[in-house]
Amino acid sequence: MxxxxxxxxxxxxxxxxxxxxxxxxxxxxxxxxxxxxxDPAGSFVENKADALDSPINSIVKAVEFPASSKANAVExxxxxxxxxxxxxAKEILISLASKWEDVLDANALQVFPLKGAMTNKVYQIKWxxxxxxxxxxxxxxxxxxxxxxxxxxxxxxxxxxxxSKNGQGPLLLGRxxxxxxxxxxxxxxxxxxxxxxxxxxxxxxxxxxxxxxxDMPGEKKxxxxxxxxxxxxxxxxxxxxxxxxxxxxxxxxKEISMLEKELxxxxxxxxFCHNDLQYGNIMLDEETNSVTIIDYEYASYNHVAxxxxxxxxxxxxxxxxxxxxxxDYTKYPDLEERRRFVKAYLSTxxxxxxxxxxxxxxxxxxxxxxxxxxxWGVWGIISAQVNTIDFDYKEYAKQRFQEYWARKPYLxxxxxxxxxxxxxxxxx
Numbered sequence: 001m002x003x004x005x006x007x008x009x010x011x012x013x014x015x016x017x018x019x020x021x022x023x024x025x026x027x028x029x030x031x032x033x034x035x036x037x038x039d040p041a042g043s044f045v046e047n048k049a050d051a052l053d054s055p056i057n058s059i060v061k062a063v064e065f066p067a068s069s070k071a072n073a074v075e076x077x078x079x080x081x082x083x084x085x086x087x088x089a090k091e092i093l094i095s096l097a098s099k100w101e102d103v104l105d106a107n108a109l110q111v112f113p114l115k116g117a118m119t120n121k122v123y124q125i126k127w128x129x130x131x132x133x134x135x136x137x138x139x140x141x142x143x144x145x146x147x148x149x150x151x152x153x154x155x156x157x158x159x160x161x162x163x164s165k166n167g168q169g170p171l172l173l174g175r176x177x178x179x180x181x182x183x184x185x186x187x188x189x190x191x192x193x194x195x196x197x198x199x200x201x202x203x204x205x206x207x208x209x210x211x212x213x214x215d216m217p218g219e220k221k222x223x224x225x226x227x228x229x230x231x232x233x234x235x236x237x238x239x240x241x242x243x244x245x246x247x248x249x250x251x252x253x254k255e256i257s258m259l260e261k262e263l264x265x266x267x268x269x270x271x272f273c274h275n276d277l278q279y280g281n282i283m284l285d286e287e288t289n290s291v292t293i294i295d296y297e298y299a300s301y302n303h304v305a306x307x308x309x310x311x312x313x314x315x316x317x318x319x320x321x322x323x324x325x326x327x328d329y330t331k332y333p334d335l336e337e338r339r340r341f342v343k344a345y346l347s348t349x350x351x352x353x354x355x356x357x358x359x360x361x362x363x364x365x366x367x368x369x370x371x372x373x374x375x376w377g378v379w380g381i382i383s384a385q386v387n388t389i390d391f392d393y394k395e396y397a398k399q400r401f402q403e404y405w406a407r408k409p410y411l412x413x414x415x416x417x418x419x420x421x422x423x424x425x426x427x428x
Contacts (some may be wrong), residue, residue, distance in 0.1 A: 028146045033340055080111050083248040084175035085123065089140055093125055096138065096173060096181070102129040105134055111140075119144045119297065119387070122283040124184065142179040144387050149234050150379065152295050155218075162216060164282045169294050184404070187283040187292060192318040195279050195311075195331075195374070198340065203291045204282060205344035206369065208311070211293055212271030219299050222270060224371065225260040227300075229253065246403060247381060252374060255404075257373050262412055268364060273307035274299050278314035305364035310372050312338060312365065325392040338362055367411050373404035 039171065059299040082090055090109075097106035106127070121142040126135040157180070165167040171181035189324040194200050236249050244250060274281070283292045298306065316327040331340070342361050346353035382395025 006215060009246050020291075022341070038349035045109075054242070068150060069170065079287055081223055082111050084113075084174060085140060086142075089142075089179060089181065092181050093138065093140070094172035097127050097136065100127075100129075102135055103127045104133065105128060110166050119150070119383075119389075120179075121389075124180075129238070129300075129350065138173060139182040140179060140215045141182060141186045146390065149231070149382060149386070156299070159299050162214075163296060167209070168214070169296070171291060176345060177242075183292075183342050185283055185292060187285040190279040190282045190284055192279055192315070192320065194284070195315050197335070200284065200291075201337075201341055202344040203284075204277075204311070205341050206348045207282075207291045207293060208274070208277065208295060208307065209345050209348040211274060212269075212307070214272045216301070220270070222264075222302055223300055224302050224306060224375075225256060227380065228256050228371075228375060230270075232256065233374075238382060247397070249381070252378065255374060259374070263364075263367055263371065269304040269361075271304045271307075272299065273304065275302060275307060275310060277307065277311040278317060278319075279344065280319060297406075303364075303368060303370040305361060306371055308361075309365045309368035309387040310375075312314040313369055313376075323392075325396040325399075327396070327403075329403060337364075338365070370404055370408055370411060373400045373407075377401040377404065 009410075040076055059096070082262075085093075093109055094106045097103045097109065098104075100319065106128070108128060110126045110128075112124040112126065114124055121144070123140040123142070125140055129135055157175070158171055160169070160180075164171045170185050171178060173183060174181040189276050190200070194205070232249065232252050236244055238245070239249065265372060274296065276295065281293060281295045283294060285292070311335050315333055316329045317332050318324070318328075342358050342365070343353065343425060346357060346361070377397045377400035380400065381392040384393035384397070
């Protein structure tokens with residue numbers, strides 16, 4: 001999950017030439033760069049915490065959570081020294097800038113950290129230009145240490161390159177050992193409130209459908225459940241016995257198997273899914289009224305309902321607050337908002353979808369919110385152990401698990417409630 005800031009330069013085609021040992025067929029593209037998440041309606045049930053059994057109640061007492069982090073997803077007002085970048089990255093940047101005639105000094109790069117990313121460290125790089133009014137910009141992404149357990153980095157790069165070639169995202173300008181240089185898109189990153197704007201939401205729905213229909217090379221198989229099991233195994237390995245007990249990690253494997261059996265119907269829509277479509281991964285070009293989806297680290301073939309459910313769940317988050325890890329599920333979209341989104345999604349091809357098809361997908365999406373809560377709950381447990389970014393991952397994980405146990409009995413028929421103490425509340 002990454003929170004981005006300010007947007008990118010316009011995508012460019014015709015990549016050619018390259019920086020020796022670093023760039024691959026990207027120099028001409030670089031030269032052409034232009035400056036610069038409930039209304040408790042629908043299936044959500046009010047005041048349900050007291051009626052539920054849940055293992056999460058004990059977490060608060062059993063685990064000492066760190067103080068709230070203060071990650072501000074805003075650009076730092078002051079640049080940091082280029083020394084914060086690896087030498088390999090600086091060589092690529094200087095090589096790029098040396099080919100731009102309007103850059104005054106390729107070595108005079110300015111480095112601005114973009115705060116709020118939860119997997120990588122992201123920097124905006126600028127150079128003064130001869131015009132004096134604008135500057136050349138690119139983005140440097142340094143991969144977070146220990147997060148390779150979440151995804152295959154080489155596969156993510158291949159996805160990035162595929163998206164670039166198909167006009168779906170920024171260009172890849174260079175690669176170094178622990179990161180890459182990207183085109184800086186001229187568009188603004190969405191805010192949390194933007195997701196509630198009906199016009200913007202319709203654009204997102206249409207772009208998501210387009211994304212899902214991409215013919216991505218490789219095996220078109222859903223790996224969600226295997227990925228969850230692998231993550232759970234890693235979460236147990238990294239956690240103390242106290243944490244394993246407190247988060248009931250020994251129970252999650254059974255839950256994964258139950259969900260896989262319950263949700264994996266043969267008639268479900270499968271597509272190439274982003275799997276992390278929070279507002280920081282969506283950019284809006286207000287001149288063309290178009291959106292761009294960025295950051296494909298978690299992208300894979302998956303159930304379309306999972307991807308849409310993830311987007312809905314992300315409406316409970318605002319990563320630009322003093323406590324960015326706190327989730328507010330009163331902001332989960334109500335039934336009418338969800339229905340409007342699904343109608344826009346299904347009608348992207350120009351055909352009106354039947355009410356039955358809309359309602360079926362809506363029901364599938366609500367069930368897949370459960371898989372989302374487990375997915376990001378386990379992610380939070382691992383991230384707390386391997387990531388040094390200032391974000392309260394354990395508290396975030398606790399909230400996702402709480403919401404899972406609270407909603408499960410209402411979304412799955414004939415499902416036994418877990419034999420534990422009642423939850424203290426789920427934010428509803």
